[in-house]
Amino acid sequence: MRNLILVAAVAGLALAGSAHADVDAAKAKQLAQKYNCLACHAIETKLVGPAYKEVAKKYAGDKGAEAALVLKVKNGGSGKWGAIPMPPNNVPDGDITTLVEWILAMK
Numbered sequence: 001m002r003n004l005i006l007v008a009a010v011a012g013l014a015l016a017g018s019a020h021a022d023v024d025a026a027k028a029k030q031l032a033q034k035y036n037c038l039a040c041h042a043i044e045t046k047l048v049g050p051a052y053k054e055v056a057k058k059y060a061g062d063k064g065a066e067a068a069l070v071l072k073v074k075n076g077g078s079g080k081w082g083a084i085p086m087p088p089n090n091v092p093d094g095d096i097t098t099l100v101e102w103i104l105a106m107k
Contacts, residue, residue, distance in 0.1 A: 028102030031095050040086075043106065050081045056106040069100045 032038050040048035050058075059065035073096050078085035089096070 023098065023101045023105050025102060025105075028098050031099055032102075035089065035091050035095070035099075037099065048084060049086060052103045053106050055103055059104065066097075066100055066104060069104070070096050073100065 032041075041050070041052060043052045045051050046054065059069070062068075070093070072086070073089055073091070074093070076086050076088040091099075
């Protein structure tokens, strides 16, 4: 379940022309499947956790979002999206960064 909620904290940011624009979306989606993130998150609709596009919208323009979300995915957290907490996730840091960049690049 911990990995299922992986990207709950991985909120998104819609920044055109940002460093997130060059994210390999296919690789990131494979990681989301590998770590079961998509069991609790979807791109367009809320499941257990928020939709990735909603996360992107919420953090649009926030320059500190990537670092904060990487920590949130790694350590878990609660309160930003409701009462259901996201547990810590045992995912390599590089994969978390790729996932967060992918979500932040969504529009």
